[in-house]
Amino acid sequence: MALPADWADRLTLPLIAAPMTGVSGPELVATACRGGVIGSFPTHNAATPELLDEWLTRIAADLTPEAAPIAPNLVVHRTNARLTADLDLLIAHRIELVITSVGSPAPVIEPLHRAGCRVFADVATLRHAERALAAGVDGLILLTAGAGGQTGSANPFAFVRAVRERFSGPLVLAGGISDGHALLAAQALGADLAYMGTGFIATPESLAREDYQAAVVAATLDDVRETAHIGGLPANLLTEWLDAHAAQQVSAGDFQTERLLGGQTVWSAGHSVSGVHGVIPAAEVIARVRREYHRARAALLETACK
Known part of the structure; x- marks a missing residue:
């Protein structure tokens, strides 16, 4: 694995509880980290930098040094008026890992590295990765x-195999991870970690409204549709929500951070929604994935030895 050695004893699964707009908050992040899973949240989920400061303080107070790292997600797009303020707070709180998205991470890498923070970047193409x-x-x-x-x-x-030809460092696979079997498959491909987001929407610790959670529980992957006409970037959302909000459509490519800040009621979900069958505490979700992961590993080893 290409993960930092100082994380080895703090992770019980090669998993990140993915940052989700309008869903990921302090309680979900802290629960994930206590369970040995990296907990992430978009900094814009905290309505103001002052609230972000409170969230970071609160999460840190809920965790011991043995807990998994937290990984705030920072939108680095040029339209993010909060970028400098949020960046300064992440540095002040001595965050170990920052995930950047929607834009070039170049402007934030040097100050974060100077503060001892690692930077992982969202990428959707080989060109983005390079x-x-x-x-x-x-x-x-x-x-x-x-x-x-x-x-x-x-x-x-x-995608994983193509990037592995170019990069030997930490890779995280995002997309379709619903259980421990999929998590093990991500590792077999060459990923060091995987994202799991949709599986944490229907938990008491998430910020998602009850009707959103109920829709996630009821949905299958056939109820998920990709569109770039809500936030300006390709996104997977529940068809039920899309059909009810068709009037909110914008032009593809017209991303604005302010629109993201105002869109925290959007019902996002990935294809892994088929694996969500009820509103379950996040700690139980992690425990289930851990059991599945170890069973899958044992079954694979048994098959290999035959």
Whole structure:
């Protein structure tokens, strides 16, 4: 594995609880980290930098040094008026890992590295990956077909292998991870970690409204549709929500951070929604995935030894 050695004893699964707009908050992040899973949240989920400061303080107070790292997600797009303020807070709180998205990570890499923070960048194409690596990121998060919310269209098998030809550092696979079997498959492909987001929407710790959670529980992957006409970037959303909000459509490519801040009621979901069958505490979700993961490993080893 290409993961930092100082994380080895703190992770019980090679998993990140993915950052989800309007869903990921302090309680979900802290629960994930206590369970040995990297907990992430978009900094814009905190309505103001002052609230972000409170969230970071609160999460840190809920965790011991043995807990998994937290990984705030920072939108680095030029329209993010909060970028400098949020960046300064992440540095002040001595965050170990920052995930960048929607834009070049280049402007934030040097100050974060100077503060001892690692930087992983969301990428959806090989061109994106090459640019992020040239900018100096420490790891890549591969957005593949089926990822909830902002997504890519590349096949995960092809994408991971193509990036592995170019990069030996940490890789995170995002898209379609619903259980421990899929998590083990991501590792077999060559990923060090995987994102799991949709599976944490229907948990008491998430910020998602009850009707959103109920829709996730009721949905299958056939109820997920990709569109670039809500936030301006390709995203997977629940068809039920899309049909009810058709009037909110914008032009593809017209991403604005302010629109993201105002869109925290959007019902995002990935293809892994088929694996969500009820509203279950996040700790139980992690425990289930851990059991599945170890059973899958044991079954694979048994098959290999025959």
